[in-house]
Amino acid sequence: MNILAKLPQQTITTTAIETHNLAKIIAKQLPKDSILALYGELGTGKSTFTRGLAEAWQINGPINSPTYHFFNIYKGTRQLIHLDAYRLENPEDYLELMIEDYLSSPFCIVIEWPEKIGRLLPPNALRIYFEIIQDGIHRITVGQK
Numbered sequence: 001m002n003i004l005a006k007l008p009q010q011t012i013t014t015t016a017i018e019t020h021n022l023a024k025i026i027a028k029q030l031p032k033d034s035i036l037a038l039y040g041e042l043g044t045g046k047s048t049f050t051r052g053l054a055e056a057w058q059i060n061g062p063i064n065s066p067t068y069h070f071f072n073i074y075k076g077t078r079q080l081i082h083l084d085a086y087r088l089e090n091p092e093d094y095l096e097l098m099i100e101d102y103l104s105s106p107f108c109i110v111i112e113w114p115e116k117i118g119r120l121l122p123p124n125a126l127r128i129y130f131e132i133i134q135d136g137i138h139r140i141t142v143g144q145k
């Protein structure tokens with residue numbers, strides 16, 4: 001069955017906790033090894049969503065935006081690889097990170113700023129779009145927008 005059919009297509013959240021809770025719902029539905037591409041401007045809730053995933057997979061400790069190393073790896077009931085592609089200079093830099101060498105199934109790779117990876121984004125990545133449609137009102141859309 002198509003994974004999209006199981007996921008809420010569009011959700012409005014008015015607090016970070018609601019975004020967090022949506023992530024927990026989605027976390028339960030994701031296939032064993034997944035790649036999520038989180039699109040959205042600064043401050044729209046991509047990292048907040050990632051923290052919800054981490055909680056669903058019983059990952060303890062703070063989920064901070066990766067800075068120096070571009071991606072962080074966490075181990076819980078599922079491995080979470082959190083990549084912030086914002087500072088990649090070109091799509092080829094993504095390949096040089098050699099993320100596949102670190103993968104341990106079941107895993108989920110979460111990519112913030114997937115635009116920076118362009119055509120090298122894995123084609124099976126599930127796209128999720130984050131927008132602020134009004135002050136304090138965020139819209140999260142799963143799949144093609």
Ligand SMILES: Nc1ncnc2c1ncn2[C@@H]1O[C@H](COP(=O)(O)OP(=O)(O)OP(=O)(O)O)[C@@H](O)[C@H]1O
Nearest residue numbers: 013014015016019041042043044045046047048138
């Ligand atoms: N409905 C909401 N959903 C998500 N975050 C919200 C919401 N309402 C308020 N916030 C706040 O907005 C901020 C979102 O920041 P977050 O770091 O998740 O954004 P981001 O998309 O990862 O940004 P960046 O591109 O800079 O990494 C947080 O401070 C969060 O508490």
Ligand SMILES: [Mg+2]
Nearest residue numbers: 046047065112
């Ligand atoms: Mg972020």
